[in-house]
Amino acid sequence: MSLLRLNDVMVAFGGLLAVSNFDLNVEDRELIGLIGPNGAGKTTIFNVITGFHTPVRGSVIFSGVDITGKLPNYIAKLGISRTFQNIRLFQNLTVLENVMIGSQIHSRISYIHSLLRTSYFYREEFKIEKNAMKALELVGLERLRDEIAKNLPYGDQRKLEIARAIATEPRLILLDEPAAGMNPRETDELMNMIKFLRNELNLTILLIEHDMHVVMNICERVIVLNYGEIIAEGAPDEIKSKPEVLEAYLGSVAVG
Amino acid sequence: MVEFLQQMINGIALGSIYALIALGYTMVYGILGLINFAHGDIYMVGAFAGYFAMTLFKWGIVPSFIFSMLVCALLGVSIERFAYKPLRNAPRIAVLTTAIGVSFLLENLGVIFWTPTPRAFPQVIPLKIYQGIYERFGVIINNRQIVIVSISIALMILLQFIVNRTKIGMAMRAVSSDRETAWMMGVNIDHVISFTFAIGSMLAAAGGVLVGIYFNRIDPLMGVMPGIKAFVAAVLGGIGIIPGAMVGGFILGIAEILVSAFIASSYRDAIAFAILILILLVRPSGIFGTAAREKV
Secondary structure: OEEEEEEEEEEEEOOEEEEEEEEEEEEOOOEEEEEOOOOOOHHHHHHHHOOOOOOOEEEEEEOOEEOOOOOHHHHHHHOEEEOOOOOOOOOOOEHHHHHHHHHHHHOOOOHHHHHHOOHHHHHHHHHHHHHHHHHHHHHOOHHHOOOEHHHOOHHHHHHHHHHHHHHOOOOEEEEEOOOOOOOHHHHHHHHHHHHHHHHOOOOEEEEEOOOHHHHHHHOOEEEEEEOOEEEEEEOHHHHHHOHHHHHHHHOOOOOO | OHHHHHHHHHHHHHHHHHHHHHHHHHHHHHHHOOOOOOHHHHHHHHHHHHHHHHHOOOOOHHHHHHHHHHHHHHHHHHHHHHHHHHHOOOOHHHHHHHHHHHHHHHHHHHHHHHOOOOEEOOOOOOOOEOHHHHHHHOOOOEHHHHHHHHHHHHHHHHHHHHHHHOHHHHHHHHHHHOHHHHHHOOOOHHHHHHHHHHHHHHHHHHHHHHHHHHHOEEOOOOOHHHHHHHHHHHHHHOOOOHHHHHHHHHHHHHHHHHHHHHOOHHHOOHHHHHHHHHHHHHOOOOOOOOOOOOOO
16 A cells, blocks of 8 residues: 655755656565765655655645644654754754654643653653663663763764654654665664564655665655656665666766 | 852843743744744733732732733733734745734833833742851852742753643644644644743743733833844744753853943943844854755
């Protein structure tokens, strides 16, 4: 079944056309790579899906619901979560608190409960923290739970973002350059983690990544963007040899 | 020495009120990046709400206090909802101008409905001076000062608890850290912003009632100067930083009283501006602030 569908999406900032004629159909449990040169519009697509940008044309359908122009917190509740290219943690919150912001999303706890500390509140509170810890264990950060987020090493900050995204219990997760700045060992760990998310947690994954080693090894389908339009699409092996892809990446010189 | 000690005590009493008002400024700035210039006038409305609860409804001090806080919570939330929210994506200067407009609106509505004539605040706490302390140390402490300082400190502890130990506090800190990300992680930022205005306005209301009790007189323009001073206190401590507002408030109250006692009482308002100029020159990020971090 199709989980996410973008129909003829166009995004413009002032006179600049960031994305145009963008169609995408994502099946449940697919793992799709989104690649393209810098400025090709990849992150803009993520911003449209998460409701941060409203497209000037086209629609976004998630699991049968039209989410075009809906607010980000509503979309997050429906089951779409993400990480960011330039890490965006809540810097001064602890590791656990960062993830709890994610895991409180489905709690029906009101602020009144939270202030009056009813017994219902304690049950919910316990659940929120338990789910957050589960997400931390998944990425292996459970021992750092009380650390302040900004003090974590770079690689751990990336993992924490993933944990925070998982904690919202999404069906679709958007990873924006998760391997950026990681060393080869961390990248391997990351690839295993992404596979785990898909195979064990049954998540559907959309991945923006510049590290071709990652994309070619784990994605089943790759979409290549350039100047806001799809220029190629297919299995990793097909993509590698397409001339228009090489051209977008390397310029129009034929490579031998 | 005794004289100095006496003035310190007076300064702490005044400072605790500045601290309460400064907290509202700093919390709203932390969440929205907005200096809510109407905040001093919310404090004024708080004083009047307490006054009317005591004189018209003949309520006791505790229900009047709670009534005043609820009225101001509602007022603060409404101001945000109707004046600031429509401008959330507008340039900052637009919101700032609106805040000043709301401030004038409240002041002048106060003048229209309540007349500019100062009113005597009911003497709900009969003045009592602790004779024993005077005989032993030579300083005068009265029961009102003790009530003011203890209520202020209790409210500050409660605020710290809410911000650091509750879910909504955690959401407030997340929104303050990165509003857009918090939004995309499912936080309802409208609720968080409303809640912040409610809490900040309640603290200002408490400050208004306490000032009524302490100085015995209220008028519709009473919020202007304390509003500016509390704003300076928030900047002094590092705007957006909650403990900074508390410390800044006490420093400002003490500085004001010391200046008027030992230099000249006509300089009591000038000192606030002198401190503002000094802090902007020497350490613009404030006592607790980290330098040059633009927060949006």
